[in-house]
Amino acid sequence: MPIDPRVAKLVKATVCKTVYRWFESSPWDQPARDAAARPLERHMPPPTMSTPPSPAAPDIARRAALIERNLAELLTREELLGLLTAGEPLRHYIGYEISGRVHLGGGLVLMAKVRDFQEAGVDCTVLLADWHTWINDKLGGDRDRIRRLALAYYGEAMRASLLCVGGDPDALHLVLASDLYADPARDYWATMIEVAKHTSVARMQRSVTILGRREGEQHDFAKLIYPAMQAADIFALGVHIAHAGMDQRKAHVIARDVATRMRINPLHDAAGTAIKPLAAHSALLPGLLKPDRWPVPPEERAEALAAMKMSKSKPRSAVFIHDSPDEIRAKLRGAFCPPGEVELNPVLDWIEQLCFGLGDTALRVERTPDHGGPVTFSSVREVREAYASGSLHPMDAKAALADRLIDRLEPARRHFADAGRAAALAEMESLTA
Amino acid sequence: MPIDPRVAKLVKATVCKTVYRWFESSPWDQPARDAAARPLERHMPPPTMSTPPSPAAPDIARRAALIERNLAELLTREELLGLLTAGEPLRHYIGYEISGRVHLGGGLVLMAKVRDFQEAGVDCTVLLADWHTWINDKLGGDRDRIRRLALAYYGEAMRASLLCVGGDPDALHLVLASDLYADPARDYWATMIEVAKHTSVARMQRSVTILGRREGEQHDFAKLIYPAMQAADIFALGVHIAHAGMDQRKAHVIARDVATRMRINPLHDAAGTAIKPLAAHSALLPGLLKPDRWPVPPEERAEALAAMKMSKSKPRSAVFIHDSPDEIRAKLRGAFCPPGEVELNPVLDWIEQLCFGLGDTALRVERTPDHGGPVTFSSVREVREAYASGSLHPMDAKAALADRLIDRLEPARRHFADAGRAAALAEMESLTA
Numbered sequence: 001m002p003i004d005p006r007v008a009k010l011v012k013a014t015v016c017k018t019v020y021r022w023f024e025s026s027p028w029d030q031p032a033r034d035a036a037a038r039p040l041e042r043h044m045p046p047p048t049m050s051t052p053p054s055p056a057a058p059d060i061a062r063r064a065a066l067i068e069r070n071l072a073e074l075l076t077r078e079e080l081l082g083l084l085t086a087g088e089p090l091r092h093y094i095g096y097e098i099s100g101r102v103h104l105g106g107g108l109v110l111m112a113k114v115r116d117f118q119e120a121g122v123d124c125t126v127l128l129a130d131w132h133t134w135i136n137d138k139l140g141g142d143r144d145r146i147r148r149l150a151l152a153y154y155g156e157a158m159r160a161s162l163l164c165v166g167g168d169p170d171a172l173h174l175v176l177a178s179d180l181y182a183d184p185a186r187d188y189w190a191t192m193i194e195v196a197k198h199t200s201v202a203r204m205q206r207s208v209t210i211l212g213r214r215e216g217e218q219h220d221f222a223k224l225i226y227p228a229m230q231a232a233d234i235f236a237l238g239v240h241i242a243h244a245g246m247d248q249r250k251a252h253v254i255a256r257d258v259a260t261r262m263r264i265n266p267l268h269d270a271a272g273t274a275i276k277p278l279a280a281h282s283a284l285l286p287g288l289l290k291p292d293r294w295p296v297p298p299e300e301r302a303e304a305l306a307a308m309k310m311s312k313s314k315p316r317s318a319v320f321i322h323d324s325p326d327e328i329r330a331k332l333r334g335a336f337c338p339p340g341e342v343e344l345n346p347v348l349d350w351i352e353q354l355c356f357g358l359g360d361t362a363l364r365v366e367r368t369p370d371h372g373g374p375v376t377f378s379s380v381r382e383v384r385e386a387y388a389s390g391s392l393h394p395m396d397a398k399a400a401l402a403d404r405l406i407d408r409l410e411p412a413r414r415h416f417a418d419a420g421r422a423a424a425l426a427e428m429e430s431l432t433a
Numbered sequence: 434m435p436i437d438p439r440v441a442k443l444v445k446a447t448v449c450k451t452v453y454r455w456f457e458s459s460p461w462d463q464p465a466r467d468a469a470a471r472p473l474e475r476h477m478p479p480p481t482m483s484t485p486p487s488p489a490a491p492d493i494a495r496r497a498a499l500i501e502r503n504l505a506e507l508l509t510r511e512e513l514l515g516l517l518t519a520g521e522p523l524r525h526y527i528g529y530e531i532s533g534r535v536h537l538g539g540g541l542v543l544m545a546k547v548r549d550f551q552e553a554g555v556d557c558t559v560l561l562a563d564w565h566t567w568i569n570d571k572l573g574g575d576r577d578r579i580r581r582l583a584l585a586y587y588g589e590a591m592r593a594s595l596l597c598v599g600g601d602p603d604a605l606h607l608v609l610a611s612d613l614y615a616d617p618a619r620d621y622w623a624t625m626i627e628v629a630k631h632t633s634v635a636r637m638q639r640s641v642t643i644l645g646r647r648e649g650e651q652h653d654f655a656k657l658i659y660p661a662m663q664a665a666d667i668f669a670l671g672v673h674i675a676h677a678g679m680d681q682r683k684a685h686v687i688a689r690d691v692a693t694r695m696r697i698n699p700l701h702d703a704a705g706t707a708i709k710p711l712a713a714h715s716a717l718l719p720g721l722l723k724p725d726r727w728p729v730p731p732e733e734r735a736e737a738l739a740a741m742k743m744s745k746s747k748p749r750s751a752v753f754i755h756d757s758p759d760e761i762r763a764k765l766r767g768a769f770c771p772p773g774e775v776e777l778n779p780v781l782d783w784i785e786q787l788c789f790g791l792g793d794t795a796l797r798v799e800r801t802p803d804h805g806g807p808v809t810f811s812s813v814r815e816v817r818e819a820y821a822s823g824s825l826h827p828m829d830a831k832a833a834l835a836d837r838l839i840d841r842l843e844p845a846r847r848h849f850a851d852a853g854r855a856a857a858l859a860e861m862e863s864l865t866a
Contacts, residue, residue: 135626143623182617189614189622190576193568196655204654205634221637221661222629228654 060084066120067280070113070357072246075256075279083240083278088270092117092241092280095127095177095233095248096158098150099138100432101425103310103318104354105245105285107161108408112358113243113282115167122241125173126158127233131181135222135229139431147178149431152424160415161321164408165358180236191265192225192232198258204228207250231255234277235265243280247309252279284309285353286346287317288335296344305344319405321412322425328409332402337394342384347397352380355404365392365400493517499553500713503546503790505679508689508712516673516711521703525550525674525713528560528610528666528681529591531583532571533865534858536743536751537787538678538718540594541841545791546676546715548600555674558606559591560666564614568655568662572864580611582864585857593848594754597841598791613669624698625658625665631691637661640683664688667710668698676713680742685712717742718786719779720750721768729777738777752838754845755858761842765835770827775817780830785813788837798825798833 063084068074083090094110114124128150133139139146151174159169181188196204207227208219230251234242242252259267259276269275286308296304310318319331337347355363356379363377371393377383386392416425496517501507516523527543547557561583566572572579584607592602614621629637640660641652663684667675675685692700692709702708719741729737743751752764770780788796789812796810804826810816819825849858 131623131626135630137630181622184615190564193564193655193658196658197568197570197653199654201638201652201654201657219634220630221632221634221657222626224634224654225626225629225658 063120066116067122067241069116070282070353071280072283073249073279073281075252079276080278083269083275086270088240090120090122090241091125091237091239092122092243093125093127093175093234093237093239094243095129095132095230096154097129097136097138098133098146098154099136101320101322101428102154102157102161103285103320104350104405105310105318107157107321107412108165108354108358109282109285110243110245111158111161111167112165113280114162114172115165117241117243118167118171123173124171125175125237125239126155127175127177127180127237128154129177129233131177132226132229135226145431147176149424149428150176152420153428156415156421156424157321157412160412163411163415164321175237177233180233186236187264188232188236191235191262192228194262194264195231195235195254195258196225196228198261199228199254203254207254227251227254231258235259235262235267238265238267239277240267240275241278241280244282245284246281247284249279249281252277252281255279283353286349287311287314288319288331288346289314289317290336291344294338301344308344308346321409322416323409324413325402325406328406329399329402332398332405333395335398337398339394340388340390342388345387347394347401348380348384348387351383351397351401354408355401356380358408360404363400363404365396366403367396371396496553499549500555500674502549503715503786504713505716506682506712506714508685508709512709513711516702516708519703521673523553523555523674524558524670524672525555525676526558526560526608526667526670526672527676528562528565528663529587530562530569530571531566531579531587532569534753534755534861535587535590535594536718536753537783537838538743538751540590540754540845541598541787541791542715542718543676543678544591544594544600545598546713547595547605548598550674550676551600551604556606557604558608558670558672559588560608560610560613560670561587562610562666564610565659565662568659578864580609582857582861583609585853586861589848589854589857590754590845593845596844596848597754608670610666613666619669620697621665621669624668624695625661627695627697628664628668628687628691629658629661631694632661632687636687636690640687660684660687664691668692668695668700671698671700672710673700673708674711674713677715678717679714680717682712682714685710685714688712716786719782720744720747721752721764721779722747722750723769724777727771734777741777741779754842755849756842757846758835758839761839762832762835765831765838766828768831770831772827773821773823775821778820780827780834781813781817781820784816784830784834787841788834789813791841793837796833796837798829799836800829804829 060081064077064080067080068077074080092114094114096106114126117124130143130146130150133146133150134141134143139149155174158174159172162169162172180186204224204227208223227250230248231254234252234255242255244252256276256279260274262274267275267277284306286305287310289308291304291308293300293304316331316334319328323331332347335347337345342348351363361378363383365375365377367373367375372391375386375392377386383392383397387394387397416422493514497510497513500513501510507513525547527547529539547559550557563576563579563583566579566583567574567576572582588607591607592605595602595605613619637657637660641656660683663681664687667685667688675688677685689709689712693707695707700708700710717739719738720743722741724737724741726733726737749764749767752761756764765780768780770778775781784796794811796816798808798810800806800808805824808819808825810819816825816830820827820830849855
């Protein structure tokens with residue numbers, strides 16, 4: 001007797017779903033050598049969470065302050081307060097291209113915000129954006145290598161960075177974009193196409209300056225799909241807070257613009273109302289090199305500062321999270337630090353963002369008695385004033401910053417002392433040096 | 434004792450692969466009522482075929498003539514002869530949006546070419562392009578309905594059309610784009626992104642006139658992804674011959690331009706050399722309605738003819754494959770057929786493309802003795818000459834064409850007499866009437 005096809009279909013669906021879940025539940029592509037160790041968390045954040053009790057006002061203020069701390073921009077504060085007041089369990093994500101070694105901007109500045117989000121009770125995710133890396137022709141465009149190093153190096157670097165700023169690496173979700181896109185339940189590509197349907201060609205073209213390229217029609221077409229994919233990442237992950245450096249804001253604004261029109265993977269608040277993702281942007285950490293043109297005319301200073309972004313292709317412009325103490329000291333000794341200049345001065349900006357900005361309450365400068373003896377500053381304002389007046393010498397500022405960074409980055413060096421991680425780092429280094 | 438993670442991984446991979454194949458092997462989304470009947474062939478053409486014996490020259494000439502017959506354009510004849518000479522087993526595809534009822538252009542003209550391809554030993558596939566339909570906002574943008582009608586109506590209409598022109602519906606592969614894109618082995622989306630990487634933004638913008646829209650930045654961004662998806666369809670299906678009406682040529686030319694640079698799903702000949710897909714284009718069948726402007730100035734005649742394309746949104750402009758004899762007669766009675774005019778005359782064009790073009794060797798015109806008595810034409814040239822001279826009256830030309838079409842379409846009407854197919858047709862009709 002033939003089986004009723006509807007029964008057969010039901011049985012198949014159940015078996016396939018079960019196997020699929022089993023497939024998804026394991027550290028599937030982990031190298032075998034890692035399998036005995038604690039696996040990277042590659043599972044997705046749960047799509048729904050139970051509703052917590054209604055929060056008290058002081059707690060809302062505390063969480064909002066943590067979330068807003070040190071941000072260059074939050075779109076918008078009102079929406080954040082609305083979600084916190086509703087007692088919404090919040091999910092965050094930040095995406096990274098797997099394009100080289102992790103420097104202090106991507107590592108410390110952004111992971112310090114993740115620490116803040118975690119302290120505010122937000123569920124945090126790092127998206128290891130292997131597809132985006134491939135689209136931007138990084139790491140030789142080798143998809144298998146990108147995927148492998150995303151897990152073996154980049155995810156580990158993010159966990160190490162979070163350790164350096166006092167966050168909780170064990171609570172951080174690491175999601176490989178490949179995994180997200182291949183999950184039928186996430187319907188990723190349809191989400192991307194729907195973002196594209198809600199966005200004009202002209203608008204998408206304006207957004208591609210986020211890739212550090214000029215607008216226009218000269219680049220390849222995949223570069224124009226990239227921001228649609230970034231926006232789709234937000235909806236496919238179902239996150240309330242899209243977080244990045246200021247250079248990624250245009251893709252986030254696209255996501256906000258289309259959000260309430262999405263039919264596939266729309267974002268909802270607890271009441272079921274369509275909402276926009278919050279967009280949280282950190283200031284970029286400037287690179288250590290002298291601007292191409294110096295001195296910079298007053299009207300071009302803002303632009304020059306933006307152009308000083310750390311570049312993975314100029315290793316002396318950046319300190320990486322796992323740099324040795326000697327490398328850190330050498331890079332800072334060579335840093336651009338014009339005497340008396342407090343605006344276009346990356347050393348002072350680093351003291352602001354990487355010392356006081358990460359929670360330090362003091363900066364100790366060890367000087368010999370003939371250079372004025374040791375001194376302790378308790379705010380970046382005091383540092384800038386002393387520097388402007390000439391009472392703090394560039395070499396002393398650099399040395400104090402170097403000492404503090406060497407100390408701050410100790411957990412990262414320890415993390416990468418592990419043979420497997422060191423090998424992955426060496427491979428990444430060989431590809432991007 | 435814990436299981437070796439490598440063993441666990443291997444076991445999981447095997448189980449998952451087996452279940453996946455089982456899942457893929459069945460007519461999964463078929464409505465239950467169809468399950469007992471012969472299922473639609475939704476499997477893909479095999480990715481490789483065994484190499485046949487080296488062919489003889491007369492056979493090559495015969496196959497080339499069949500493949501080229503009635504085409505408006507073949508890119509290129511030299512490449513076709515190269516493949517035939519090498520004894521390459523050839524695969525073809527044609528894609529259709531699921532955007533309404535199937536008219537005689539999409540049904541008879543294009544399926545007659547499929548019949549020719551089949552006679553030439555080419556393995557033929559119809560891609561039921563549900564995603565493209567959604568991108569173009571057809572059928573209310575309801576993805577589930579589009580997918581359902583793609584199988585329940587559109588695939589059946591293609592099989593019926595092929596019956597009407599003497600092709601073999603059982604040898605025709607019907608592939609749903611959703612299935613193709615969801616198959617991990619096909620790596621569809623990476624293929625699409627790679628097409629985009631090899632194509633400039635400006636180039637992609639020029640290609641979107643295929644959608645019947647003007648170039649520029651006004652439309653939504655998904656319309657620009659559409660041609661990259663069309664080109665990716667060719668590589669993901671691994672077909673040697675991309676076939677369509679002339680209005681789709683720009684996407685095919687993009688596929689040809691990027692073909693030899695593809696690293697994902699490249700097309701190879703039997704010797705392993707990267708090749709371009711052949712692009713085979715049929716002339717469009719004009720619609721039956723009077724041009725918006727008449728008479729047409731001589732310098733605008735070519736453009737006016739192109740604008741007379743049959744439109745699914747103007748039902749009187751088109752005959753559908755399953756129209757009743759009365760509908761066919763009524764539509765032709767109302768057709769634009771200016772006396773003495775043989776150029777901008779859809780009735781004469783239809784006689785050319787749908788009678789002699791499909792293989793008829795004669796057109797019989799039944800006339801009463803006082804209208805000149807019955808007459809038989811043995812070529813379209815004879816028909817045009819008689820029409821130009823006034824010896825063939827418009828009403829007689831229309832009646833003769835109607836009779837022939839009613840006869841030609843009999844298998845399609847019979848196919849859609851089936852209750853399930855009739856219901857699917859009625860649903861499609863209700864959505865697009």
